[in-house]
Each structure stands twice: as structure tokens, then as C-alpha cells.
Amino acid sequence: MTSVHIFIGTKAQFIKVAPVLKEFDTRNLSYRLIDSCQHKDITKDLRRLFGIRQPDVSLRTGYDNINTLSKALLWTAKIVASLVFRPAAFRKEVFGDARKGLCLIHGDTLSTLLGLIIARRFGFAVGHLEAGLRSFDIFNPFPEELIRLICMRYSDFLFAPSDWAKDNLKNFNKQENIFDIGGNTIFDSLQQILPRSRPPAQKPNTKYALMSIHRFENIYRKKRLAFIVGLAQTLSHNLQVVFIAHQPTLKRLNAAKLMDKLTGNTTITLLSLAHYDEFLALLQEAEFVITDGGSIQEECYYLNKPCLLLRKKTERRYGIGENVCLGNFDKETIMRFVQHYPSFTRKESTSLCRPSQTVADIVEKITARAQQ
Numbered sequence: 598m599t600s601v602h603i604f605i606g607t608k609a610q611f612i613k614v615a616p617v618l619k620e621f622d623t624r625n626l627s628y629r630l631i632d633s634c635q636h637k638d639i640t641k642d643l644r645r646l647f648g649i650r651q652p653d654v655s656l657r658t659g660y661d662n663i664n665t666l667s668k669a670l671l672w673t674a675k676i677v678a679s680l681v682f683r684p685a686a687f688r689k690e691v692f693g694d695a696r697k698g699l700c701l702i703h704g705d706t707l708s709t710l711l712g713l714i715i716a717r718r719f720g721f722a723v724g725h726l727e728a729g730l731r732s733f734d735i736f737n738p739f740p741e742e743l744i745r746l747i748c749m750r751y752s753d754f755l756f757a758p759s760d761w762a763k764d765n766l767k768n769f770n771k772q773e774n775i776f777d778i779g780g781n782t783i784f785d786s787l788q789q790i791l792p793r794s795r796p797p798a799q800k801p802n803t804k805y806a807l808m809s810i811h812r813f814e815n816i817y818r819k820k821r822l823a824f825i826v827g828l829a830q831t832l833s834h835n836l837q838v839v840f841i842a843h844q845p846t847l848k849r850l851n852a853a854k855l856m857d858k859l860t861g862n863t864t865i866t867l868l869s870l871a872h873y874d875e876f877l878a879l880l881q882e883a884e885f886v887i888t889d890g891g892s893i894q895e896e897c898y899y900l901n902k903p904c905l906l907l908r909k910k911t912e913r914r915y916g917i918g919e920n921v922c923l924g925n926f927d928k929e930t931i932m933r934f935v936q937h938y939p940s941f942t943r944k945e946s947t948s949l950c951r952p953s954q955t956v957a958d959i960v961e962k963i964t965a966r967a968q969q
Contacts, residue, residue, distance in 0.1 A: 600698035600964050601626065602691075602721065604712030606633025606656075609892045610703045611640045612873060614726065615647035616785035616953035617701075622650075624957060626964075629653045631691055633708040635663045635672075639870070646790065646873055654691055662844070669707055676711055680718055688719045699724055699963055702748065705741040705912075713748055724963070725752035726956065727781065729762030732912040738814060742912065754963060756956060758782075761914050776959050780950035781915070783895050787877070796878035797871055805837035805866075807883035815889050815907065816849040824926060825907065826855045828887070832935065833864040839879060840867050885938040894921055903941040905934045919943045 601621075605614050621628050630650070632640065634657035644651070656676065663669050679687040692698070700716035702709050703726040716723045725748045735742050749755065749766060754774045757763040758781040766775045808829055815821050832838050840859060842850065847869075850856045859865050871879065880886060880896060885903035888894065891913050897904035898915035907924045917923060920943045922934040934941065 600695065600967065601628040601960060602631060602695070602698060602700040602716070603628055604631045604633065604700055604702050604708070604716065606635035606637075606640070606708035607704070607706050608636045608639045608643065610706065610708065611636075611643040611647075611649070612786050612892065613782045614701075614703050615643065615649055616782055616789060617726070617956050618649055619647065619789075620953045620957040621960075624961070626957065626961060629693060629695070631712070632656065633711060635706065635708045638662055642872060647786075653693070656691075663707070665845070673707065673711065676715070680715065684718075691715060692719060692721065695721075697721060697967075699754070699960065699967070701726060701960070702752070703727055705730070705744045705748070707740075707744075709748060710744045713751060717751060722753040722963075722967075723748075723751065724754040724756060724960070725749070726756045727758055728752065728755035729757040729759075729764075729766040729775075730912040731762075731765045732910045734910050737910040738812065738908070738912070745912070754959075756959070758952065759914070776955075778952040778955040778959075780952040781895050781899075782952045782956065783892060784899050784950060785953040787896065787899055790874050791877055791881070794874040794878040794881070796882060797868065797875045799866060799868055800879060800882070801837040801839065801866055803837050804884050805839050806832050806885055806887060807839050807841070807879055808887045809841040809843075809893055810887075810889050810907065811843040811846050812889040812908070813845075816846050819853045821926065822849060822853055823855060826850070826858050828931065829865055830858060830862060832887075833862055836864075836884065838865045839883070840865055841870060841876070841879075842867055843870050885934075885941070897921060898943065901943045903934075903938040905931060905938075916943060 605611060630652045631654045632652035634655050637657060663672050698721055700721045701724045702712035713723055732742050749769050755766050757766055757775060757777050763775055763777045810825055829838050829840055859867050881900060886897050887905045889907045894904060894906055894913055895915050901920055904921045905924050906921055909925050920941050922941055924931050
């Protein structure tokens with residue numbers, strides 16, 4: 598009977614949990630992999646890249662991503678309906694014959710929340726990976742901050758990636774079963790993939806800035822999206838710009854009639870979402886990075902790459918005030934970063950942490966204790 602269950606489904610979750618799965622495989626620690634399929638058309642490639650086995654359970658049959666509000670609502674409604682109207686069959690589908698055990702969830706996505714609800718509904722203990730990150734603003738980012746608060750409240754075991762995150766959990770009146778794993782598991786992912794990374798053929802042969810924008814609060818506000826496109830145009834006066842356009846971003850650019858300002862500029866290279874190894878190669882060779890993504894912020898931190906974070910608030914402290922500049926959509930702050938980006942560097946080297954090994958150590962202890 599499998600006592601460990603891992604519930605993930607987004608691109609970032611597969612990237613960050615992959616080294617944990619590999620560590621479990623190395624130790625012959627049995628686990629059931631549950632794929633929510635929130636990003637199903639991307640995660641297949643990530644499983645190949647990291648050498649992850651097929652999921653034991655896939656909660657969707659379609660091959661598209663859940664990348665719109667309407668799709669998310671329909672998908673969530675189907676899962677809730679299964680919980681309410683066919684609980685016995687749904688439990689067996691998700692957890693097999695296991696009657697109890699530990700279910701690991703990760704991060705702050707809709708998959709995270711659904712994993713928590715499903716596990717709690719069927720009496721499984723919940724371990725939250727990447728726990729304790731806070732922006733301390735319920736609406737920035739939304740709904741991620743709310744999901745984190747719910748997971749902090751109802752998870753049994755909390756895996757904090759830093760002392761700061763651990764302190765946040767303690768201040769939230771969580772005093773027991775908090776574990777500082779010494780770093781974010783994305784560090785282990787980088788160690789696995791960087792040696793094999795190769796840039797895509799479309800990479801410019803000159804110096805370039807890398808942009809990657811996808812958050813709903815940015816792309817669904819026309820004024821803010823126009824600001825981002827205008828920033829790309831400004832940057833292109835002095836160096837090449839590689840703009841990674843996620844599918845929702847492309848749709849919003851077209852809807853806002855802003856696409857021509859990118860495609861009509863010969864010094865802006867518009868690329869669709871790259872394979873992870875190709876993206877890391879692009880990131881590593883860029884002069885600097887402009888993004889609204891938390892995972893990219895973490896990657897820039899570990900690679901000591903100058904990074905402009907186009908958000909008003911962030912739940913992640915990685916690199917802030919060192920190699921990462923929180924732009925806050927303030928033109929003066931942004932231009933100061935662009936003009937002085939070489940000075941945005943991390944002062945201290947990152948210790949050679951192995952957070953995935955620490956997670957595996959803790960999970961082994963938890964499961965051993967539960968079997969006594």
C-alpha cells in the first residue's frame with residue numbers, strides 16, 4: 598500500500614518537485630504520483646526532460662492547459678462534483694487502495710488548493726512544500742496569497758524554503774511540524790538541467806534582454822500590458838529583446854491590438870513558450886531578465902542574473918535588494934535598473950544546499966513514525 602502521494606499539475610510544480618521525485622526513486626521510497634493536469638500539454642515534456650515516470654492518476658483527459666478563468670471554473674466544478682456525488686469511486690481513483698498516508702502538495706496554485714481539499718476530505722495528512730511565503734497583501738497576488746494562507750492553516754506538515762518563510766509560519770501560530778529545508782527545490786532542478794541546456798535556434802547572436810510576462814493581473818489590464826509592450830520597445834533601442842509569449846499573453850496582446858508593436862520591430866524576437874532546458878539557456882546568456890514570474894525570480898537568484906520583477910508586491914524574498922529589483926511599475930525605478938543592471942548582483946554565494954534530499958529525509962521520518 599502506497600503511503601506517500603504527491604499531488605501536482607502545473608509547469609512550475611513539475612519543475613520544482615521533479616528533483617524530489619528523483620530523490621524518492623533513488624531511495625526506493627514508494628509514492629503515488631497524482632497529476633491534476635492543469636498544464637497537461639507542457640508537463641509531458643517536463644517528465645521526459647527530468648526522467649519522471651508516468652503519473653499513476655491523471656484527473657483530466659484533455660491535452661490543453663487550464664489557462665482561462667472559464668476553464669478553471671469548469672474543471673474545479675467537475676472535481677467538486679466528484680467529491681460530493683461519488684466520493685468512494687473518486688477516492689479510489691485518486692488514492693488507490695490506500696486508506697491513510699501523507700499527501701504532498703506544492704506552492705500556491707489552484708492545483709495546490711484542490712490537492713489540499715481532496716486529501717483532507719479523505720482523511721490524509723497533508724505536507725505543503727514551499728510553505729510560508731507571504732506578500733502580506735491578500736490581493737497581491739490574488740488568489741495565490743489566499744491559497745497560501747489556507748494551506749498554512751490546514752496542512753499538517755510545512756516545508757519552508759528559508760528561515761524567513763519558517764518565521765512566517767511560526768508567526769501564523771504554527772509551532773509544530775515546520776521544517777526549514779534550506780533552500781528552494783528549484784536549485785536542485787537547475788543543477789540537473791543546466792549542464793544539458795541548449796538555446797533555441799532563434800536566439801539572437803548579439804546581446805539581449807529576456808522578457809517573460811504571464812500573470813493575469815498584468816496581461817488582463819490593458820494599460821499595464823501596454824506599459825510592458827512600451828518597455829520592450831524602449832529596450833529595443835539599445836539591445837535586442839527576446840520576448841517569451843505564453844499562450845494567454847499572446848491572446849491578450851492580440852485582443853488589445855498590441856501584437857504589431859512587437860512583431861513589427863526587428864530588434865524584438867517574439868518566441869512562444871520554450872522548452873525548459875532551452876529557456877534556462879536563454880536566461881543564462883541574457884544581459885538581464887524582466888519578468889513577473891516567481892519561479893523565474895528564483896532562477897535568477899540562484900544564477901545571480903540581474904532581474905527586474907514587474908510586480909507591485911512579491912511573496913518571495915530571493916534576491917530582493919541584490920540581483921532582483923522590484924519594479925512596482927514605477928518608470929524611474931525601472932529605468933534606473935535598465936541603466937545600471939550590471940550592479941544588480943548577489944553579494945554572497947549560495948551555499949550548496951540540497952533541499953530535495955532534505956525533503957526526502959523528512960518524509961521518510963514522517964512515514965516511519967506513522968507506521969509505528
